[in-house]
Amino acid sequence: MNILLAVDGSEYSARVVEALLTFSARLREMPKVHVLYVHLPIPIGFATRHVAREIVDAYYHEEGLAVVQPVAERLRAAGLDVEQHVRVGSPGETIANAVNDLECDAVWMGTHGRGAVTQALLGSVAARVVALAHRPVTLVR
16 A cells, blocks of 8 residues: 655644554554655746756755655654655645655545645645545545
8 A cells, every 4th residue: 555645844744644653553564655745836937037946956855855854754663664755836736646646545634734824825735635636535633
């Protein structure tokens, strides 16, 4: 079983990690977990006027790894097989695309992200994933 675990560094992401660990302990076979962080894109025209594309890409990668690595380490310590992923894009669509790209059987994610303002601007990422993923989605409060 392949599970996509979408994280953003919020309290809700921490809750999802703990819920997934509790769930996986009950399984006969440990799932492979793909830990994914989706970085919102910086307007490239603006960014590239001031910094090189390589610097922007390095920024995305560093910011994403800062969120993904502690989660991956926690899961590995519990005996799970983990892969780390950082992608850039609209979170709901990017998570749904990653489910297909990584051939995942299910998605686990929190019901809320990093902030109410972001949620209001982007709409509910969780609702978007449920609508687009075509796989079971487990939402944790």
